[in-house]
Amino acid sequence: MFEHPSDAENPFDSSQTSILTRSGQDFNTQVLPLMCDNSVETADLMREARAVLGIFRLPGKGKLVFPDIRLTYTLLDAMLEGAKISGGERYTASVIIAATINKNDGGINQLVLRTGCSICYGLVLVTAFKSEEKLTSHFTTPTLRNSKFLDGPVPKDRPSSFHDKIIERDGHQCAVTHWWQMGYKGEEVPQNAMKTQLVATHFLRRAIMSGEGKGTKYRLPATLDMLSHYAALPKELAYNFSARLDSPENGMMLRAELHMDYDDFSFCLLATKETNVYTIHWFDEVSGVAAGLEEVRFTDHSGGGIPLPNPKFVAIHAAIAHILHLSGASEVIDAVMDRFFKDGVVPAGRITDDDDMALRMSLLDIDPHQRSLKDLFIEYDQDRMQCT
Template sequence: MSLDNDTYSTTTPTLLDNLAFKSALLSMMSDTGPDSETNDELKHRAQSVLLDMGSTITPVGPHGVRTYDLLYAMIEGSEKAGLLSGVRYAAAAIIVAYQKGEAFNSSASELIKLANDWFFFFLWPFRRAFRSDDFPQSESSESTPILHASEDVADAVPVTPRGSKFRNLISERDDKCVVTGTFNIQKGPYPPGTEGREGLLHATYILRRSIAHERSGSNGTIDIIKHLIKLPENIIDDLTGIIDNPENGMLLDMTMHDTLDIYMWCLHSTDVLHKYKLHWFRPIPMCMENFTEVHFQDHSQTGIQLPNPAYIALHSVIAHVLHLSGAAEVINKVYDAFFGKLDHTVPSENRASKEDFPIRLLLIELTTNNNHLMDTRTLMRLFLLGAGESFQ
């Protein structure tokens, strides 16, 4: 699959909304019945499906993501993040999608739909929400920044009373950068010997407000999150209520904050509750080699909630899938081209989350060579994509 091919448009039905698919998925994910399979059994079945179907689902476009890579990465990424519920969900979804297409000899098509859904409703919204390099985040901003895209509105807002409370609680609980031990330069003075270890710290969100806003309307984003980390229904129904809770944040210095937001590193759980191993996806930055663990503690001694392990695991899954599948490079290409610092256009509501993305991807392909003129077929593709029609 290439995510910039003709198979996906505004009228392409999402597999995640298909009632038969959802019912079969929930049934297979259930681990309480006498015939229920273990995680390992489901994983091996799903991997066998991908190996068998590999030759029919792996064409690559110049700016696309391979279906096989993305589907495989959802299983592998969940496992690397230590999220067994995520392994079970990803494996079951692949098996059910394959089985759904068997009767009509369309298993490859169903697997492509599943990969599209995971890309557009999971990877794209989360990667988009964490592009902190384009504008300041609400927890440290004192004025309204320029909006670069409508979907960023939820995060690009001035400090609110709730946001200020979040920042204060995180600062009080963590006391210093949880990775590097850098002291908050705004709180000192500190005892002698701490000179040179002070810096500007950020109360960093694990889940962003824009993700919580995906709750409105029919959207697969929340369903994916719910299945991956088995969030209770009361939290799912009120995600906006947990965004500014201290369990959704950590105190980081500027470097660690920025690199977390672009998924250069994540946290892996250990046998000790609230203690994590630092995992880098790129060569470890200079002078960071000695920072290998994070142990969250309440330095306030007043009972402030520590980061929720489920939210940390979700961030870890996304990071692993982005890197294993190659999706991060594709998303960055589109984001940099159309939502960069000089792009102040505000597209219509929700278009960039699904409908607008294939058009932007196609435009990048067409403009890679400045001497390449659009032929009639290509112009028709753009017209039909923009009009919300499928094109075969």
């Protein structure tokens, strides 16, 4: 993905590329030409990728591999949808198409073995680490096997300026409900204003770039590569990614209930044609405090030029939320966390790579005291097919 002037200056191992591209050189060299061929429209790549996924529906193909087959299908199908939000359509479609080239089985083994548990692992990286405060252009060009990780981990503790700047920018109000911060007595507050406890909420959890744990030198490059490819991160954002996670552009003020809902991907914000205006999309039952609210408008109330939310951060959260809910992967991730980690929370660094994730999923699959992953995905897929 990135070229670094000196490996000696880079303390992180660069061999771990994006979780979608941890494959052989032959496979990787097939992805770039597809992705960079300007003569092929993105819409055409997306159509071809969806046609490729049709192989999963053919009789008998499920015998080639075990439970991962339905996991892979639902994840890839959902990733194509999420890519429309994040900006990673060409990359995601190219990876799917490349897996089928010159394959007698239509590429199903390549898709399953290369992406199944790896994608789920990547989702765990981005979703599972809970915050300790539970309350040819400017885009990067991936060089798939020669990635160079240019950014370090976030500091252990979140700076107080994150909260202070965001609450000032958002005018001491919840971005969704416009309720005021409890205890705030600014002259602009109406006499009968509704007040509540507000929480500075990250669009992307800072723990995804945590430096804690044994797998840091592998996990951080994989995480940044995944986000860079799937979200087409601008170079200036990717090169300083960790620092930007603690910037006001990666947060908004929410009342405590909505903070928990957003952190759990129960709802997301979708960009509109109007800059800094988003529609609220709920995946679960609408929280009572947000009933009837459909739009969020971000404005800098500080008068001091505090950055507004970065559309890329908002879009990545929305894309991941769509993947989790469209694929049913959130159920699997929750099952793994509930089974293997105390209180269902994964401490940063406790999952080191996709092989570790695969092992945990396999153990869950054969544990007689837990629902089988195979049964879970077969049941989910059958329900999904009936709805389409």
